[in-house]
Amino acid sequence: MSAALYEHLPHLLSRLGEKYPDIHPKLIEVSTNEQIAALSRSEIDIGFVHPPLGTDERLDVHDYPAEDLIAVLPDDRQTHGVTLADIARHGLIMFPAAQGPALHASIVDTFTKAGLDVRIVQEATRALTMLSLVSTGLGAALLPRSTQRLVFQGVRYAAIADASLPAWPLAVIAKRRPRPTIVDSVWKLLDGRPDVT
Incomplete structure (x- = not known):
């Protein structure tokens, strides 16, 4: 994992x-x-x-x-937290539902309960793949907080300000x-x- x-x-x-x-x-x-x-x-x-x-x-x-989930977004040189709406605007790069059905459903449900329609723009099975796709501007990802240890050019890590997502x-x-x-x-x-x- x-x-x-x-x-x-x-x-x-x-x-x-x-x-x-x-x-x-x-x-x-x-x-x-x-x-x-x-x-x-x-x-x-x-x-x-x-x-x-x-x-x-x-x-x-x-x-x-x-672990708490954090947002991973294309680097826009900002340092503040983000909202679920910010993440939804980017579209979500997410692991396939079969890889973790309960967590996948819970994440999508968090957006739905907030009245947001989140589009899954790409599926990826590995964190490094997700980071790479985020760095190209394809979308945003939700990853465990420990992922911040990776310095990855073209992405920024941000706390999610307006919602409590399920823990990883x-x-x-x-x-x-x-x-x-x-x-x-x-x-x-x-x-x-x-x-x-």
Whole structure:
């Protein structure tokens, strides 16, 4: 998940390198649904996902605090916050509904409840793609606050002044036990528990 890249994953990889220097994780960037399917097939051990999870798979889930959404707009050299109407005027660059149906519907519903008809001008599955499209002037995007860590020419980040958009949820998942000892040790690091092995 792009949202894990800016804060949680670097912290985890640093802790993992300190505690288990012989572990060399292989990172794969795929959607929540693809991660759940890959866990089910034992192709991956742990995943960063956006809840809610539409699966009957028996999983351990560790939720991180959800992040506020901010607006990302073509850089107009302004520094003030923006309104939902400002965002709607640009048109929205958004992740596909299938990638996060509940969050997608909640975002669109926020505009509808404000009496705004927001046009989705382009779908994109990755934050960097969204930033690139915003920088060309194609539209505006809504991304987690941690995205501001990326300095991206041609865009500006702005707080949303007149509405409370849904927060961007993030969790880490793994198959329930029994699981390999090393996976269990990494899970305990993620969950903040001391390793007992």
